[in-house]
Amino acid sequence: MIIAVDGPAASGKGTIARALAAHFGLPWLDTGLLYRAVGVSAVRAGRDPNNAEDALAACDFPEALLDDPELRSEAAGKYASFVSTHPAVREALVHRQRSFAHQPGGAVLDGRDIGTIIAPDADAKLFVTASTEARAERRYRDELKTNAEADLAAILADIEDRDRRDSERASAPLKRAGDADLLDTTNLTISAAVQRAIALVEARTGKR
Ligand code: CDP
Secondary structure, eight states: OEEEEEOSTTSSHHHHHHHHHHHHTOOEEETHHHHHHHHHHHHHTTOOTTSHHHHHHGGGOOGGGGGOGGGGSHHHHHHHHHHTTOHHHHHHHHHHHHHHHTSTTOEEEEESSIIIIIOTTOSEEEEEEOOHHHHHHHHHHHHHTTOTTOOHHHHHHHHHHHHHHHHHOSSSOSOOOTTOEEEEOTTOOHHHHHHHHHHHHHHHHOOO
């Protein structure tokens, strides 16, 4: 069983995908981490993530980079959204994501184009969203844990920029697949969102 979870930044898709994987006993791939690794790898090499050739050269990043906590930073998210606009970068990462999705037994993947490009044949697709304000507030509360200077207005502006880049890019833009179930988490607690996600997948697949 393949479960595709897509949606914008801080919508809750990562948390939901992880919980679905645990519930259905499936392996999980956070595909955003791959783009984050490419972005961070380019910047560390002194290259420009906005430049297609520089970004492509960073696609053979070392595996160990995927465990680097810096990948979780806001800066890494921004570099990821730069490198992910280049079709050659997306192409370089497609095979790895499709093989993960189609491994025996299935998998859960979360990202921006899982239900549309990576696994259009997924058994269940969720498009997870939330208002821009709710998403910015979540990131802000997360960041406050490690940075007392966190700035809500700056985070909101950053999320709006990222939404625009992700939705307007020509190659694999963020968009709900026609057969994806919409899950709006604006007014849901994490556990309510997870319960709802499980119910939607069960209804689509008949699996428990
Ligand atoms: O959760 P958040 O959106 O902050 O981060 P992420 O899912 O790790 O994605 C970071 C960036 O990578 C996104 O803004 C997208 O530009 C890009 N991305 C993508 O283009 N396609 C994917 N399947 C996953 C991420």
